[in-house]
Amino acid sequence: MLKPYLDMSREVSEALNSGKPVVALESTIISHGMPYPQNVETALRVEEAVREAGAVPATIAIIGGRLKAGLSPEEIEYFGKKGRDIAKASRRDLAMLLARGQDGATTVTTTMMIAHMAGIRFFATGGIGGVHRGAEISMDISADLEELAQTPVMVVCAGAKSILDLGLTLEYLETKGVPVLGFGTEELPAFYCRESGFSVDYRVDSPRELAQLFKTHEALGLTGGILVTNPIPAEYAMPKGDIDRAIEQALKECTQQGVKGKETTPFLLARVAQLTGGESLASNIQLVLNNARLAAQTALAYGALEGEKLPQ
Ligand code: PSU
Ligand code: MN
Numbered sequence: 185m186l187k188p189y190l191d192m193s194r195e196v197s198e199a200l201n202s203g204k205p206v207v208a209l210e211s212t213i214i215s216h217g218m219p220y221p222q223n224v225e226t227a228l229r230v231e232e233a234v235r236e237a238g239a240v241p242a243t244i245a246i247i248g249g250r251l252k253a254g255l256s257p258e259e260i261e262y263f264g265k266k267g268r269d270i271a272k273a274s275r276r277d278l279a280m281l282l283a284r285g286q287d288g289a290t291t292v293t294t295t296m297m298i299a300h301m302a303g304i305r306f307f308a309t310g311g312i313g314g315v316h317r318g319a320e321i322s323m324d325i326s327a328d329l330e331e332l333a334q335t336p337v338m339v340v341c342a343g344a345k346s347i348l349d350l351g352l353t354l355e356y357l358e359t360k361g362v363p364v365l366g367f368g369t370e371e372l373p374a375f376y377c378r379e380s381g382f383s384v385d386y387r388v389d390s391p392r393e394l395a396q397l398f399k400t401h402e403a404l405g406l407t408g409g410i411l412v413t414n415p416i417p418a419e420y421a422m423p424k425g426d427i428d429r430a431i432e433q434a435l436k437e438c439t440q441q442g443v444k445g446k447e448t449t450p451f452l453l454a455r456v457a458q459l460t461g462g463e464s465l466a467s468n469i470q471l472v473l474n475n476a477r478l479a480a481q482t483a484l485a486y487g488a489l490e491g492e493k494l495p496q
Pocket of ligand 1: 210212213216217290291292293310311312313314325326327328345375445446447448449450453
């Protein structure tokens with residue numbers, strides 16, 4: 185239905201037409217998730233990592249009321265430079281931004297929607313939104329979880345930041361029928377840290393296994409997504425104590441300042457980054473690169489399965 189509004193870059197459309205592996209990337213992480221100019225440098229490096237692994241990157245965004253799959257370096261620079269002046273676009277914002285011909289940075293939710301519309305199965309990001317701490321009062325639950333419940337895209341992330349209630353996030357995903365996989369681990373990673381104390385549903389050890397799972401998911405006609413959690417490489421992980429302290433402080437300020445709704449996550453992300461200095465930003469960049477490589481390898485493995493028969 186959204187197809188008349190979709191523009192694919194030449195590279196992305198040629199790749200999809202010829203069955204080459206493609207990886208979707210989001211733009212809220214550029215405009216709202218990192219400071220300029222590291223956001224632009226990272227977005228370009230992530231695209232490069234996807235290419236080096238043999239796949240085509242499709243960074244997704246909304247520009248002038250058009251849905252875009254595949255941005256030019258100039259467009260990425262534009263999203264990075266405008267930063268938080270670009271609207272953060274979730275599902276509820278799509279029709280309005282398109283009707284008004286405006287720009288929007290796509291979250292995990294809208295990136296999944298647009299990727300699926302374009303025919304892209306694999307998507308790499310940093311962290312997903314989830315059930316916020318204190319959600320039993322605030323009811324702040326990210327639309328990302330509802331999108332994972334209904335859109336068949338495999339999302340590779342580094343778990344979720346503990347600005348969220350990780351236990352409730354897992355409960356929500358279970359209710360919605362979304363499998364949560366750990367890549368090389370049985371423990372849910374918590375973005376900057378490899379440990380969270382929570383278990384994933386299944387441990388998976390190869391891109392091929394991920395590709396086979398997604399193929400089976402599609403063959404069954406299942407509608408929701410699959411969440412792959414890929415721990416940050418140990419050499420870039422941060423001490424849990426440092427991160428926990430920064431998160432507690434950021435959450436306190438968020439409540440004191442009455443920050444609400446779509447501003448909550450960008451506020452917490454920016455504050456945690458400030459409080460932990462450059463170290464958390466460096467970790468953030470590395471984990472996104474790591475996820476982009478895994479998503480690209482999985483897209484390649486999926487392509488290699490094409491000829492293989494599934495059980496009847
Ligand atoms: N978590 C991060 N980095 C991010 C986001 C979340 O560690 O950049 C972004 C993603 O785009 C995600 C969105 O989809 O925030 C979730 O926002 P909300 O919690 O308002 O649904
Ligand atoms: Mn929210």
